[in-house]
Amino acid sequence: MMKYLAQIGLIGCCSLLLALQGCDQTVDPTPAPKHVSVLETYIQALALEDEALETRFGKLVITHSKPDMPPDALTLAGKHIFQQEGFYLSLHQYIKQNARDVVLFGSNCGGTACPQNQFYFLLLDKDKAPEIITHSDFTADPEDLKLSVDGERLILDLGFQAGKHKTAVLQGNTFGIELDTVPKSFVGEENCRWLYDEVLGSCKEYQEADASCRDPQSSFPGHLIRGIAAVAEHPGFVAESFERRCKIACESAKIVDYPTFAKEVCSKSH
Numbered sequence: 001m002m003k004y005l006a007q008i009g010l011i012g013c014c015s016l017l018l019a020l021q022g023c024d025q026t027v028d029p030t031p032a033p034k035h036v037s038v039l040e041t042y043i044q045a046l047a048l049e050d051e052a053l054e055t056r057f058g059k060l061v062i063t064h065s066k067p068d069m070p071p072d073a074l075t076l077a078g079k080h081i082f083q084q085e086g087f088y089l090s091l092h093q094y095i096k097q098n099a100r101d102v103v104l105f106g107s108n109c110g111g112t113a114c115p116q117n118q119f120y121f122l123l124l125d126k127d128k129a130p131e132i133i134t135h136s137d138f139t140a141d142p143e144d145l146k147l148s149v150d151g152e153r154l155i156l157d158l159g160f161q162a163g164k165h166k167t168a169v170l171q172g173n174t175f176g177i178e179l180d181t182v183p184k185s186f187v188g189e190e191n192c193r194w195l196y197d198e199v200l201g202s203c204k205e206y207q208e209a210d211a212s213c214r215d216p217q218s219s220f221p222g223h224l225i226r227g228i229a230a231v232a233e234h235p236g237f238v239a240e241s242f243e244r245r246c247k248i249a250c251e252s253a254k255i256v257d258y259p260t261f262a263k264e265v266c267s268k269s270h
Contacts, residue, residue, distance in 0.1 A: 051091070061074070086109070088108050092104045116141055119134065121175065140166070144157070154170040161233050166179055184267050185236045188234075192262050207253055236267035
């Protein structure tokens with residue numbers, strides 16, 4: 001019992017010394033919690049017909065640089081900030097990142113030479129001049145755009161380019177385009193059906209204009225040319241098979257059955 005009390009006494013002594021001198025031990029203070037920056041992101045998809053947008057930095061408006069020109073210029077709070085003469089501008093996404101506004105807009109020449117839109121990010125921040133960011137490969141069919149957020153990064157799925165999956169990434173003021181190799185896959189029922197029902201039918205009808213069927217696609221209207229160009233970026237589109245089936249449809253005035261077409265041209269496995 002005395003031994004136990006002696007031990008208690010020693011512990012009490014050490015406790016007292018610990019309180020006064022630390023008892024030859026170092027007690028680490030509780031680390032202060034680190035400040036974590038929380039990025040609040042708000043995304044608003046814009047309708048194709050929208051030509052004006054109220055941002056936190058003023059009204060953004062698509063205007064005409066000249067009366068006889070298409071809507072080819074942008075103004076912010078009444079001030080001119082962008083122009084691509086003769087092109088058609090369009091607004092697509094409005095993003096709020098804390099105190100910063102980001103607007104995704106596009107341009108298109110309106111003809112068969114522009115099967116895709118060229119896109120731009122407009123960055124609006126306090127006490128800074130408006131900044132516009134783009135890239136030569138920042139192009140896509142507007143219907144392919146899919147915007148997502150990963151922390152501070154804005155990730156824009158742009159569909160495919162030359163058989164590769166294309167993504168645009170904006171983090172702060174750093175912008176880049178990523179191209180990733182992906183396996184061949186089906187182009188999708190909607191795309192394949194469109195090729196079969198509309199485009200292959202035009203191949204067949206070309207025989208009336210040229211019995212030799214030298215180049216059926218030369219007579220295609222603009223919307224078909226643009227559509228084919230868009231689908232052709234997909235890794236599952238087989239251009240050689242499409243051209244062969246188009247020529248056969250013209251020469252024979254007959255169209256192959258859809259399952260065969262889908263397998264040969266659209267990479268449909270079953």
